[in-house]
Amino acid sequence: MKKYIINLFGCSLFFISFFVSVNVLAQTDPLIEKVSQKLAQVNDYVAEGTMKTDVSFIKASLGKVKVYFKKPNLLKVKKEGGISLLPRGGVSLTINTLLNTKQYTTIPSGTQVLNGKNVTVIKLIPTDDNLDWVISTLWIDPVEALVYKTATTTKENGSYEITMQYGEYAQQGLASKIIFSFNTKDYKLPNGITLEFGDEDPAAKKKALKNKKGTIEITYSKYTINKGIPNNIF
Amino acid sequence: MSVIKVQHISKHFGSLKAVDDLSFEVQAGQVFGFLGQNGSGKSTTIRMLLSLIHPSSGSIEIFGQSIEKNRAAILEQVGAIIERPDLYPYLSAKEHLHLFAKVRRQKIPITAIEETLEKVGLANRANDKVQTFSLGMKQRLGIAIALVHNPSLIILDEPTNGLDPQGIADIRELIKKLAIEEGKTVFVSSHLLSEIEQVANQILIIHHGKKMVEGVTKELLDPQKRIVQIKTMNDAGTLQVIVAGSFSNYLLPRKEGIFLKIPTYEIPLLNESLIKAGVSLLGIETKNSLEDYFLQITSNA
Amino acid sequence: MWSLIQIELYKIFRRPRTYIAFGAIAALIVVIQLGLKIDGDTYAAFLMKDINDTLTVDGKVLNGYLICYILLQLLLVHVPLLVALIAADMISGEANLGTLRLLFSTPFSRTQWVLAKFIAASVYTILLLIWLAFLALFVSMWVFGTDDLFLMKSNYVVLIEQNDVLWRYVGAFVFASFSLLTVTSLGFLMSSMANNSIGPIVGTMSAIVFFTILSTLNIPLFTVIKPYLFTTHMNNWKEFFDIQVNDSNEAIHGSVLNIPKIKNSLIVLTLHIILFVSASIIIIKKKDILS
Numbered sequence: 042m043k044k045y046i047i048n049l050f051g052c053s054l055f056f057i058s059f060f061v062s063v064n065v066l067a068q069t070d071p072l073i074e075k076v077s078q079k080l081a082q083v084n085d086y087v088a089e090g091t092m093k094t095d096v097s098f099i100k101a102s103l104g105k106v107k108v109y110f111k112k113p114n115l116l117k118v119k120k121e122g123g124i125s126l127l128p129r130g131g132v133s134l135t136i137n138t139l140l141n142t143k144q145y146t147t148i149p150s151g152t153q154v155l156n157g158k159n160v161t162v163i164k165l166i167p168t169d170d171n172l173d174w175v176i177s178t179l180w181i182d183p184v185e186a187l188v189y190k191t192a193t194t195t196k197e198n199g200s201y202e203i204t205m206q207y208g209e210y211a212q213q214g215l216a217s218k219i220i221f222s223f224n225t226k227d228y229k230l231p232n233g234i235t236l237e238f239g240d241e242d243p244a245a246k247k248k249a250l251k252n253k254k255g256t257i258e259i260t261y262s263k264y265t266i267n268k269g270i271p272n273n274i275f
Numbered sequence: 276m277s278v279i280k281v282q283h284i285s286k287h288f289g290s291l292k293a294v295d296d297l298s299f300e301v302q303a304g305q306v307f308g309f310l311g312q313n314g315s316g317k318s319t320t321i322r323m324l325l326s327l328i329h330p331s332s333g334s335i336e337i338f339g340q341s342i343e344k345n346r347a348a349i350l351e352q353v354g355a356i357i358e359r360p361d362l363y364p365y366l367s368a369k370e371h372l373h374l375f376a377k378v379r380r381q382k383i384p385i386t387a388i389e390e391t392l393e394k395v396g397l398a399n400r401a402n403d404k405v406q407t408f409s410l411g412m413k414q415r416l417g418i419a420i421a422l423v424h425n426p427s428l429i430i431l432d433e434p435t436n437g438l439d440p441q442g443i444a445d446i447r448e449l450i451k452k453l454a455i456e457e458g459k460t461v462f463v464s465s466h467l468l469s470e471i472e473q474v475a476n477q478i479l480i481i482h483h484g485k486k487m488v489e490g491v492t493k494e495l496l497d498p499q500k501r502i503v504q505i506k507t508m509n510d511a512g513t514l515q516v517i518v519a520g521s522f523s524n525y526l527l528p529r530k531e532g533i534f535l536k537i538p539t540y541e542i543p544l545l546n547e548s549l550i551k552a553g554v555s556l557l558g559i560e561t562k563n564s565l566e567d568y569f570l571q572i573t574s575n576a
Numbered sequence: 577m578w579s580l581i582q583i584e585l586y587k588i589f590r591r592p593r594t595y596i597a598f599g600a601i602a603a604l605i606v607v608i609q610l611g612l613k614i615d616g617d618t619y620a621a622f623l624m625k626d627i628n629d630t631l632t633v634d635g636k637v638l639n640g641y642l643i644c645y646i647l648l649q650l651l652l653v654h655v656p657l658l659v660a661l662i663a664a665d666m667i668s669g670e671a672n673l674g675t676l677r678l679l680f681s682t683p684f685s686r687t688q689w690v691l692a693k694f695i696a697a698s699v700y701t702i703l704l705l706i707w708l709a710f711l712a713l714f715v716s717m718w719v720f721g722t723d724d725l726f727l728m729k730s731n732y733v734v735l736i737e738q739n740d741v742l743w744r745y746v747g748a749f750v751f752a753s754f755s756l757l758t759v760t761s762l763g764f765l766m767s768s769m770a771n772n773s774i775g776p777i778v779g780t781m782s783a784i785v786f787f788t789i790l791s792t793l794n795i796p797l798f799t800v801i802k803p804y805l806f807t808t809h810m811n812n813w814k815e816f817f818d819i820q821v822n823d824s825n826e827a828i829h830g831s832v833l834n835i836p837k838i839k840n841s842l843i844v845l846t847l848h849i850i851l852f853v854s855a856s857i858i859i860i861k862k863k864d865i866l867s
Contacts, residue, residue, distance in 0.1 A: 094735075095825045096630070100818075101735035102827035123724040123737060124635030126627075226629045228732065234623070235730045236649045237814070255630065288864075325681040327865040347683040355681055361674025365590050374586065377579040378682040420678065 072161055073147070075186040079214040085111040086215065086266045092118075094126050096255035098228040101126065106259060109274050117275045118259075128201060128223050128257055155180050155189055173197060187214060199224045210264050220258040276303045277339070278428055278460045279324065284333030286319050286484075293319040295484040296333070301462055301477070306454045308475025308492065309464040310569065316484035317464045318358050321432050324462070325355055337428065351380055354421035355430035360413035360437075364406035368397050368416050371405070372423050379424040388423060395419045396445060410437030418446070422453075429453060431463045435470055443470065450474045468569045472496055480569060488527055488536075495536070502562035503542060505533040508555040520548040577688055584696030588662065594700065597658035598707055604654075605647055605711040609719060612643055616720075623728050633726065640717030641725040641741050645817065647712040652752055652813065655708065656759040656784050663697045663763030664776035667860065671771040671867040680865050690857050694764055701756045709749050727817055734819055740829055748813040751838065754845040755810035759784060761852035762806075768856040771867045806848045809841035 088108040094101040105121045118127060150162040160180040167174060173195050180190040187207055194200045201223035208217030279301035286294040294316045301307040311317045322328040324335060326346050335342045337349045362371060372391060376383035392398045395415040405413060414437050421429055431450070435443045451474055453459045465471050471478060471492075478495055480487040488495065507513045510533060517523060517533070522545055527534040537545060542559065549556055588594050612619060616638040624633060667690070670676040679689055725736040736744070762783060766776035787807035790798050802808045815838050820831035832838070 093824075093826060097825075098732040099735065100732060100821050100825075100827045102737060102819075102829050104737075118634075120635065124633060124637060124726050124735060126735070127632045127634060128630070223630065226626065228626045230623065230626070230728055230730050232730055235728065236653070236811075237730045322677070322865065325677075327677050327680055329862075329864060347685065350681060350683040353681075357677050357681065359674055361678070363587060363590075363673070363675060365592065366587070370586075370590075374583050375678070375682070377583055378679075378684055380683065 072181055072183055072186070073163065075183075076181060076188060076214065079186050079212075083110075083112075083213050083215065084267050085109075085270045086264050087268070087270065088215070088261045088265075089263045090259045090261040092120065092125065092257065092259045094255075094257050096126070096225055096257075098225070099126065099255075108259070108261075109270055111270050111272070111275070126257070128221050128255075150178070153180065158182055158189065160189055185211065187211060210261075210266075213264075213266060215264055215266075216261065218258060218260045220256055222254060222256045225255040277301065278303045278305075278337065279307075279462065280336040280339075281320075281324075282334045282336075284320070284323060284330045284335060286316075286323060286328060287331045293484050294323070294330075297481065297484065297486055298333075299479050299486065299489060301460060303460050304454060304458055305477055306450060306461045306463060306475045308471035308478040309462060309481065310466070310468055310471050310478055311464070311481035312466050315466075315481050317466075317481060318432055319484075320481070321355070321357060321430055321462075321464060324430060325350070325353070325357065327357070351424075352427045353430060354424060354426035354428070355432070356414075356417040356421050356434060357430075357432045360410070360417035362405045362413055362416060365404060367402045367404050368392060368408075368419070369401040371416060371420060375420045376423050381424070383424055387425070391419045391423045394422065394449065411439060411442050414438055414446075415442070418449070426459070428460045428462065431461065433465055434463060435465065435467075447474050485528075487529060490536075499538055500536050501539050501542065502527070502534060502536050503545075504560045504562070505535070505545075505549070506557040506560065507533070507549075508557065512552075513549065513554050516549055516552040516554055517545075519552075520545070522548070577684075577692060580684055580688060580692030581695050581699075584666075584692050585699060588696055588700050593665075594662060597655075597661060597704055600658060601651065601655065601704065601708050602711060604651060605708070605715070608647055608650065609643065609716060612638065612646070613719065616643075627728070627733060635726075636721060636723035637726045638720060639723040639725075640713070640720040641722060641738065641745075642727070643716040643720050644713040644745065645725065645727060647716070648708075648748065648752070648813070651708060651712070652755070652811070653788070655704065656756060656810075657781050659701050659704065659756050659759045660763045660777055660780035660784065662700055663760040664767045664780040665773045666693045666697050666764060667767040667856070668770040668776045669767070669773045671865075672773055674867055676867055677865050686860050687857050690764075690768070690853075690860050694761065694853055694856070697760050697764065698757055701760045702753055705749060705753055705756060709745070713745055725817070729818070734817065735827065736817065736819060737829060744816040744832075747816040747832075747838075751813040751816065751842065754842055754849075755806075755813065758806045758810065758845045758848045758852070761849045761856070765852040765856045765859075768859045768863075804844070806845060809844045812838060812841040815841075 086109075088110075090106055090108065092104045092106045094104075104123055104125060106125065107119045107121065109117045109119070118125065146166055146168060148164040148166065150164050152159055152161050154160070159182075161183045163179045163181065165177045165179070175194045175196060177191060177193040179188050181188050185207070188205060190202065190204050192200065192202045201221060204220040204222070205216040206218040206220075207215075210217065277300045279299075281300070282298050284294055284297050285292065297316070297320060309317055309320070319328060323330050324337065324342070326342050338352065340349055342349055366374070369388065369392070372388040376388060389398070389401075392401050395418050397412065397415050397419060400408070400412065405416065408416065414434065418431065418434055421431065434450075435446050438446060447470070450461050450463060454461050454474075461474075463471065463475065468478075475492050477490070478492050479489040494500070505513060505517075513533060517526065517535070522535060522537065522541075525535040525537040525541075527536055535545070542561070546556075546559060620638045621628070624637070627633060667676065670679065680686055684692075722738050722741075724738050725734075725741045727734040727736065759780070763776060763780040766779045766783075770776045770779075784807065787805045791802055791805050791808040791811075815834050816832060818833035820828045820833050822828055
């Protein structure tokens with residue numbers, strides 16, 4: 042179980058903080074280097090926030106989370122006293138994989154307008170067939186040197202997107218809100234197991250069928266940066 | 276004063292008439308013997324007295340009140356055992372008495388429980404579970420339950436069932452004591468005349484749910500009187516002669532034939548009257564005692 | 577009346593048979609707890625197969641709260657059978673033993689005796705439920721610890737925060753007491769009609785099994801009568817563990833999805849209890865005690 046703790050939020054953060062910097066080393070892209078420099082200011086942080094799970098077949102309330110990060114590749118999302126649901130995609134696409142293999146190339150893919158903002162699009166393609174992900178796209182604001190969105194396609198865990206919003210901690214390249222979107226699969230347990238033989242709630246059934254897209258979002262309220270974190274947290 | 280007054284009660288179970296137009300009265304302080312073979316309707320009658328069975332017709336008054344209307348007040352003063360001594364096998368004798376003492380309005384002291392156990396000879400087995408008891412011991416405990424709240428009317432249905440001769444004698448003494456020393460009214464049923472005749476002042480014999488004989492024990496068992504059965508070709512004509520000859524007081528109600536309980540010295544007079552009246556007599560059979568009579572009616576069943 | 581209840585309770589708890597149900601529940605719960613303690617992760621993984629395709633669940637899923645829910649799901653189907661063992665014996669057992677005539681020839685009325693017996697049987701039922709709650713909830717909490725309740729239902733998953741769980745169990749147990757009292761009253765009704773124990777016990781168990789099957793079959797013919805069957809409503813304690821969501825799909829802390837459904841079920845069950853007990857009283861009052 043423990044190895045699954047690192048999630049795609051983590052993934053997203055690493056994506057911003059390390060993947061990009063590694064890429065800079067691989068193929069010196071000026072924009073990615075700029076992003077990398079920004080991120081290099083942060084050695085570690087503890088971020089507090091609230092996590093919202095919006096998956097059609099899940100009823101969960103907002104939960105308080107703490108996100109721990111430490112250079113070069115340690116990240117953990119902890120829900121304060123409770124069970125947390127984290128996107129599975131992040132598990133196969135660990136930062137370790139990205140950092141250690143260094144086997145990808147970057148392809149500048151022009152510019153786009155994202156939420157009224159001009160952004161530069163850069164695609165990353167792994168050069169090693171053993172890697173789980175197939176392609177990843179980054180939407181970067183060239184002026185602020187901030188990654189606003191990533192879209193990744195994996196071999197086994199489908200595709201997912203991460204959208205970032207920035208606020209108080211934009212100077213350090215840290216997002217104030219991260220929205221993780223992913224495709225969900227069908228959920229169904231046989232009545233014989235759940236022992237629910239009554240009439241099915243038609244509203245719940247309808248709702249379950251309606252939306253196949255799941256999102257999980259974390260809104261950060263506070264970052265504590267560069268204060269040191271013991272390794273046993275991770 | 277009548278403690279029990281039963282008027283024309285009947286009980287039908289489908290087509291079976293368990294009790295058929297039965298009437299009797301029990302006076303205060305009496306030991307009333309209720310005699311009949313097994314299945315004669317004794318227990319059904321007793322259950323009606325205790326409102327366990329609803330009569331199909333007729334009325335029952337106890338202490339001058341209708342049992343239907345004043346059940347609680349009446350039963351407060353009644354103690355009873357009914358047929359078999361069925362009890363809770365997992366409870367002790369003492370626990371039984373404690374439980375049944377609780378269902379009375381007045382508070383029954385622990386000493387009363389101990390005294391009652393002593394009275395029925397179970398003091399040394401007070402804490403033993405009933406499942407270890409013999410039938411006789413259960414019977415004694417049943418009687419103890421009937422007595423624990425010091426009732427003024429005690430109804431005992433076959434109280435000597437399962438008892439050994441000593442036990443039977445003990446119960447007999449107990450009944451006498453309850454009536455004579457404590458002034459209680461005892462209604463006791465049995466299928467054995469020998470048990471009843473020694474304790475009862477009054478006896479009623481029931482057969483197939485109908486009253487056969489009722490009377491004061493001394494008179495019924497009077498050696499000076501004989502029960503005779505007149506066997507004739509013409510019962511109706513014979514009865515007319517009996518009534519005309521002033522023998523009607525001796526008639527016993529029986530549908531099987533003509534029975535009279537008649538002083539021995541009057542038997543020849545009866546014979547003579549019948550012959551004079553031209554009754555075709557087949558014979559006059561003399562029964563030696565109530566026991567014979569009882570045995571006869573019960574063996575005819 | 578109080579003394580009659582005391583007498584009936586005394587008799588119930590002096591009888592060895594009474595403790596069979598307590599023993600059976602303890603044995604079942606301990607076996608299931610042991611099984612889940614040893615191999616619970618496999619069971620949880622099986623349940624979460626579909627979820628794990630999309631999400632990683634982090635935390636103590638197999639905690640005391642979930643164990644209790646699993647136990648209740650399993651046991652609240654079977655506990656009625658144990659309740660029937662005592663309730664259906666309350667009157668007929670005494671008729672069979674021959675002690676009913678002793679009781680009914682006391683100054684208390686038959687109605688009082690029947691009510692006292694029903695109350696005593698109800699106390700037994702509630703104690704059985706408390707025993708079940710103690711073992712299933714508190715022992716599970718102790719053995720497995722606590723965390724959020726991650727509940728996998730047929731069509732969706734409910735994640736209830738741990739500080740929002742305990743009151744739901746209180747509600748569920750109160751609801752379950754109504755369910756079990758319905759069984760008690762049914763057993764009682766059967767008991768009032770017979771002079772032996774086996775018939776009413778088997779009769780009550782059969783009725784529960786029969787109606788449960790009707791309640792669980794989604795056949796249009798039965799759908800019409802389903803709302804009137806007590807067995808349909810007996811399982812609605814689960815409604816306490818379904819939660820409302822707001823427009824942005826956030827679960828609302830402390831909410832219950834379908835309160836009217838719970839209320840309706842409680843009304844139906846209560847009506848059944850009143851009906852069964854009243855019928856028992858009428859039958860017993862009219863009955864000739866021949867045993």
